[in-house]
Amino acid sequence: MYFTQKEITPPEGNRTSLAFGNNNWLTAELYSRDNDREITDFIDFVDDPSGIDNTVLKLSTLKHTDGAIIRSSQALPKNYRISLKVGFPQYGDGEDGLNGYDIGDELAEPWNGHSAVAENGFYWLSILDSQPKPHNNTWIHHHRKFVIDSDNHSPPWMEIYNGSEFESSGKNPIMVIAPDGTRTPNIRNGSPFISYAAEEWQASGQIRAIDSYLPNEWYQVTFTRIDNIYTFKIEGNFKHSGNMTYTGSIDAAENCIWHYNQTSEDLNPDCINNNFFTELGDQFPFWPESSGFDDFFMLGDPHINYYEGHVYYDDIQLVELP
Numbered sequence: 001m002y003f004t005q006k007e008i009t010p011p012e013g014n015r016t017s018l019a020f021g022n023n024n025w026l027t028a029e030l031y032s033r034d035n036d037r038e039i040t041d042f043i044d045f046v047d048d049p050s051g052i053d054n055t056v057l058k059l060s061t062l063k064h065t066d067g068a069i070i071r072s073s074q075a076l077p078k079n080y081r082i083s084l085k086v087g088f089p090q091y092g093d094g095e096d097g098l099n100g101y102d103i104g105d106e107l108a109e110p111w112n113g114h115s116a117v118a119e120n121g122f123y124w125l126s127i128l129d130s131q132p133k134p135h136n137n138t139w140i141h142h143h144r145k146f147v148i149d150s151d152n153h154s155p156p157w158m159e160i161y162n163g164s165e166f167e168s169s170g171k172n173p174i175m176v177i178a179p180d181g182t183r184t185p186n187i188r189n190g191s192p193f194i195s196y197a198a199e200e201w202q203a204s205g206q207i208r209a210i211d212s213y214l215p216n217e218w219y220q221v222t223f224t225r226i227d228n229i230y231t232f233k234i235e236g237n238f239k240h241s242g243n244m245t246y247t248g249s250i251d252a253a254e255n256c257i258w259h260y261n262q263t264s265e266d267l268n269p270d271c272i273n274n275n276f277f278t279e280l281g282d283q284f285p286f287w288p289e290s291s292g293f294d295d296f297f298m299l300g301d302p303h304i305n306y307y308e309g310h311v312y313y314d315d316i317q318l319v320e321l322p
Helices: 136-143
Strands: 014-018 028-034 044-049 055-061 067-072 080-090 119-128 144-153 159-161 166-168 174-181 195-198 218-226 229-238 241-253 296-301 310-318
Touching: 014 166, 028 218, 055 067, 067 310, 080 119, 080 296, 119 310, 136 159, 144 229, 159 195, 174 229, 174 241, 195 241, 296 310
Parallel strands: none
Antiparallel strands: 014 028, 028 067, 044 055, 055 310, 067 296, 080 218, 080 310, 119 144, 119 296, 144 174, 159 166, 174 195, 218 229, 229 241
């Protein structure tokens, strides 16, 4: 609606939904502006890049105008644990003029005219408040409840913890983010971030990364929700810390993490926010008293105006917890 008011018309595109896994519990959502793509251009089952005897899922976006994600086919249960392996990503490194792109003049059009090359990355795992599909980056930013992702920046401005201090770098950051629902969201970028780094949650609005990933490694990722407590864990071999396990928890209700409540009964009254963007009107309040938001998980590249590359996943599991 925001972009419609600005008379921005999205380009014609092709979408494919593909359910798979036991009882079709997973769904691949694919998008392209091209008409001649095969499904295997986006999602394929291939040999493990580490060289061991194993078959893994490769998720690719050949152009920055493509989108390819894996999501839960149904809303998640009240309490659950998601685990998966993520590895061998190729989404640039933030250091050269291409940053993983083909030409270097790619734009994030038609939603903005900025260079797409300045950012390139993928989602390790994200929890959203709506059923996710590839959209422009603005849609995703307004629907995230929790995020583990990487965004290689050129020029670098991200602060990455190197084990003793933060350093400015745009290369291979791993960001763990809880969107701050206590602050007014930006109409294009959504809520400010509360980042986890240096073994603690950082001040709202400080975008900091826990470490940098290595491009030829597997990482084990776990996200657990028990009532309103979010807990993440990332295990693997990192650039700054070597073999390490990063883990942290946050009380989503106490901290008003954006749209954490699955039902209106779960909503902390302190989180209610009936303000709205003037461009959209009062029929779209930020966080009304009567609201409840299902959890869905997503991984991959959801942006159809940014990001180009590929990444591998394996052993995706969901366990319902009491």
